[in-house]
Structures are given as structure tokens and as C-alpha cells.
Amino acid sequence: MASRIKDSGERQGDSRSRILDAALREFSALGLAGARTDRIAERAGVNKALLYYYYGSKEKLYAAALELIATRIRDRSMAVLTSRATAGERLLRAALDHFDRILAQEDFQSLLQQEMMRLHRGEPGAMAVLVKNVFGPVQHMYESMVREGMETGELIEADWMQIHLSALGANVFYFLSAPVWRMVMSMDPLATEALAARRKALVEFLGQAVFRDRRRGAELAARVLADMPMPEVNRERLRMGRKDEREK
Amino acid sequence: MASRIKDSGERQGDSRSRILDAALREFSALGLAGARTDRIAERAGVNKALLYYYYGSKEKLYAAALELIATRIRDRSMAVLTSRATAGERLLRAALDHFDRILAQEDFQSLLQQEMMRLHRGEPGAMAVLVKNVFGPVQHMYESMVREGMETGELIEADWMQIHLSALGANVFYFLSAPVWRMVMSMDPLATEALAARRKALVEFLGQAVFRDRRRGAELAARVLADMPMPEVNRERLRMGRKDEREK
DNA sequence: CATAATTAACTAACCAGTTAGTAAATTACC
DNA sequence: GGTAATTTACTAACTGGTTAGTTAATTATG
Secondary structure, rough: OOOOOOOOOOOOOOOHHHHHHHHHHHHHHHHHHHHOHHHHHHHHOOOOOHHHHHHHOHHHHHHHHHHHHHHHHHHHHHHHHHOOOOHHHHHHHHHHHHHHHHHHHOOOHHHHHHHHHHHHOOOOOOOHHHHHHHEEEEEEEEHHHHHHHHHHOOOOOOOOOHHHHHHHHHHHHHHHHHHHHHHHHOOOOOOHHHHHHHHHHHHHHHHHHHHHOHHHHHHHHHHHHHHHOOOOHHHHHOOOOOOOOOOO | OOOOOOOOOOOOOOOOOEEEEHHHHHHHHHHHHHHHHHHHHHHHOOOHHHHHHOOHHHHHHHHHHHHHHHHHHHHHHHHHHOOOOOOOHHHHHHHHHHHHHHHOHHHHHHHHHHHHHHHHHOOOOOOHHHHHHHHHHHHHHHHHHHHHHHHHEEOOOOOHHHHHHHHHHHHHHHHHHHEEEEEEEEOOOOOOOHHHHHHHHHHHHHHHEEEHHHHHHHHHHHHHHHHHOOOOOOOHHHHHOOOOOOOO
């Protein structure tokens, strides 16, 4: 495609994908209902009718954006869960990767929250794509991983679901509540040091909690931490989504 | 209408408060943006203009609803935190009360989530009322409670914030993710038995984790559990907010 | 009768989706 | 190989439904 890029072909990054990209940002920031098709078109640098030409409706565009990011997340998660390491090490890596993912790339987390609220509201089809493409496969793989760890004697005998729940919950709630803590306390839970501390505590806690041999847990935790440095974060991005104080 | 009921005065719970009540339900289910003023008026049994007569604007009505529920929640939380019992026991009671509150009365949780997303979006004034009226005082009281427990030697030496974070996070994430788990697995985390089990595990875990004397922790956990039976829940309410399949 | 409570009817803005069209590229066909 | 038919990519301008908010008139009440 790319059509008539003859010599000065700089624009034209494929309208279709530019729309999807703009939609992803708009939807993750404002949600399905809050997103404005006009704004998506504007940010993609195309006419609004083109959204409809390619994607048919606002809802379908939303679905496309969701599917795009779902694929990305699933691939990344599955890669960690199936990497070449013992089950225990993979468990620690998965927890840390989850933390880092929320930290570096909040699109998914926002979209996920939106979908959860839609599900809670009983909107039909909510979460379906995510469950099928992400949570289903990932959870299944997580279960195998924990079972394997228990069989080899590396991990304690416990309900794999409780472990998964704790590991996810700790991360999700930390980031979810961080803006509130900052308002209540003087301390900033999203400052680099606070993040590093929390990240370390997460792995060390899991190392203590789920390994049969706690010394091995501690050792692995240290190794994994050393091996997976905390990603650089676009500082501004964490602070606040946007500060549209347009009118009023 | 309905107005001129003189002797058979059963309706007429004061339009003003009926509006606020309807608004609370509408806002907690759909959020500020999703709520419809027409629907609030209809459900309150008054003309829409009356909302504006009493509350001025949609936003001010939202603020009023938020303030109403904030007061309720603060009073309940503070009552538990300042009850006559040792710090450790109050800590366990507070955790259990938090669980039960989410279980029985999800208005606040929904509203809170909405506010958190508004804060995340950087909308001015988001969370302000809740922080000032609820989280500020409650967190302050929680800190004193944990400090007291550490001073008397009942609780382990630990960062009170980490304890509070864990206690809240476990509950919030459980209910937040429950609908998704139900979609992925065959098991229902909101079934009565699952809830009871989770509730028990919560207190027992805290009993083991934060008490210096674990036997005392276990004992207190058992006592608190026996003393605070799980509330009856309107079963339908948990399932799904609404199932509007109107058109289409 | 004055004022507080309440309403019916209206308006202005917004926004998802449509229409009717154009210019360029691709395919069909003699 | 040249041109007519068709398709692809794209736009400006409009439409119709929805919704927050208003106004002016009406009813109750102390």
C-alpha cells in the first residue's frame, strides 16, 4: 500500500494503523463512553468518516484497540511464563514483569479497569476478548507452572489461585491506590526510590512465602532482581493522565 | 404529582432527599459522565428542573451524593477503629469490616473507583472530598492504632502503611477481580461458601502475619470471626449491576 | 398574598454516524 | 498499450438523536 509516496513521502504512516493508535490512547485515557471519535480522527490526522470506513463503528474500533493490546500483553506474559527456568523462578519473574508492565505501559491497565467496570455494570461482551485472549491462556499457564513447582518440591503446597491472586493483587492495588496515598501522605509512592523498594519487597515477600526452602527463595529473589532491572519510566506519564483545564 | 397526599402521606419523603438518594444510585452505577439527569429525576419521582432548583448542577449533585456516602463510611470506619478493644483486635475488626462493607454496600466502592479514575485522568477536584472526609481521618487513626499495638508489644514492628496497604488491597482486589475469575474458571468467588472462606482466610492471615505472639493472633482471629458473622447479602445485587439489553 | 416548591416546555450544544462526493490507483478489455 | 470501468482512500458538510441546563408559568402553603 502506502500508495502515492513518490519522493516526499513522509506523511502517510498508513492511516488505518494511525487511527488504531490514536484510538488506543483515547480509549485507554477516557474509556469507551468518554472517548470522542472527533478527537481520535484529529489525533490520527484523518477525517472522522475514515474511522467508519475502516472500522464500522465506535464500538468496533474500541474492540480493535482492545484486541491489539491484548495480543501484546498475552505474548509478553506467555514469554515469561514459558521461559527456560525452574517454576519458582518463573513465578518470581512473572510477578516482577507484571509490576514493570503496569509501571511502563499503563494503557493496558486503564483499558482493563474500564472493561472491569463495564463487566460490573453487566454490559454484554465486556471483558470477553480479554478473557479469551489473555486471562484464559495466562491463567492456565500459571496453574501449570505452580503445579510443576509443587511437583518438583520447589514450591509449598498451596492453592495456586490464592498465590496468583496475591501476586496480582499486591501490584494492582499498589498502583491503583498510589495517587490517593500521595494525596493523603507527604510521601510519594510513585517516586523512583519508593517504586524500587516496593518492587524489591514484592519479590522478596514471594520468595519467603511460596518456596519450600526459604533460603532458595531468597537466593532466587536476589538473582531475579539483579537480572531484571527496573525499567526507565517516562516520569511525566505516571503523574497524571492529562490536565485539560480547557473551559472554566 | 402525588403531592397532595394529605392524610395518606406515605410518599413524600422530601423531594430533596429522594433526589439525593436516586442520584447516589445512578452515579454509583454509571459514574458522573454516564449518569443521566433525566433518569435521576424520574427515579426520584420529580421533574428534572427540581434537581437544578435544589442542587444547581449535575456536578454539584454528584458532589452532594459523594459527601453523603463519605460521611456514612467515615462514621462506620471510625467507630470500628476507636472501639473498646486492643489495637490488634481493632486491626482485625477493621479488616473484616472493610470486607463486609464492600460485600454489603457496593455504592461506595463503585463511587470510589470512579473517583480514582477521575483522579488518574487528572480531573481537578477528583477525590478531594473523599480524601478530606474519609481517607485522611481514617488513615491517621489507623496509624495511631498500629503504633499503639507496636508500643504495647502486641504487634510486630513493621511499617504501618504496608500493613494497611496489604489489608485493603487483599479485599479490594478480591472483589474487583471476582467477576473476571468467574468468567475464566468454573468456580464462583462470590458464592456464599467462597466468600466465607476468603473472609476467614483474610483474618487468619493477618492474625499470623502481624501479631508478635502468633498464638494470640490466631485466638483473636477466631474470636473476631465468631463475633462478626458474615452479613446476609442481597444475592442479586452482587451478580451484576444491571442487564439493560434494551435495543438490539 | 407572598414565597417556596414544582412543573411543562423549551433551547443550545454536543456528538455518533451518514451522505454525497473526489482523486488516484487498479483492473478489464479491445 | 491505451482507455473505460471499477475500486480504494479519503473528505466536507450535514443529520438526527441525546442531554445538561433554562425559563416562565402554576400550584401549594404559612
